[in-house]
Amino acid sequence: MTSAVGTRERENLGARWGGGRSPWDVGWPKLMMWLFLISDAMTFAAMLIGLWVTRLGSRTWPNRLEIIDLHFVAAMTVILICSSTTMAMAVYAIRRGERRQTVWFLAATIFAGLVFAGMQAKEWSHFIGEGARLTGNPWGVPAFSFSFFVITGLHGAHVLAGIVYLWAMADRVARGRSSAEGVEVAGLYWGFVDLVWVFIWSSIYLL
């Protein structure tokens, strides 16, 4: 079968794409992580849109300020933002070959993630203590507690998975067994966790 591409062009293509590099000239690990993050964003988006439609369909919605301590959740938001900054610094450090600094910044990110997860757990236990369940709550709108638990639960699972992921990365970097790209890809995941929280925080607590 004759190809429209001449022999010399085919050789150049082969030189540029000799297997292992992606068509956009972006490394495949980064591209694949982005594709995963986009798909994960769709999952969260579907849940948040479900929440918004449910709220539109509800005659009333509980007053969050009477139930949840907004300062507490704002602190959680700030902590997650700080963790994104330390993560970016970790990527910057390994790009410069500073392995020790990288491990320190990864440890700081993990610590912030653990604090966030702990605070989320405290919020959940307070909420459950007030009578909130998946099937109902004392404030008259069952969908309120259901959507709260499902959405923050899914996000919390992402945070916990991220902590494990970063822990593994910190270990690899400490042993000198990780590339800069590996840390960068982990940074993309953690940035995504923060990014989704921006919309969850706005949708569940503010709007």
Add this chain to the structure above:
Amino acid sequence: MTDEPQGLPRLYLTAWLALIAITAIEVSLILVFHIAPGLRAIFLIVLALMKASLIGAYYMNLRFERLAMAYIAAIPLILLVLMLVAVVPDAAVLLGRH
């Protein structure tokens, strides 16, 4: 490869300050200022989009990647808006009920 400027830590710090400031504004909109709910909702949505853009651009490096990467991230967001639009008839019915 990515094409980054020299003062990256400074950039990260600036982004961090901006994110904290926007969060403070969001909390103030709820706890301090008393404005109409509709207007407040618009402000909050705009602020959320600003935060998301900051995180995507600086902490996920999209600002310095090849444009193709930014498109990969941005185009599904357009699809998301379409998904929202698809839900509008249902939402309108629900709104109309009360």
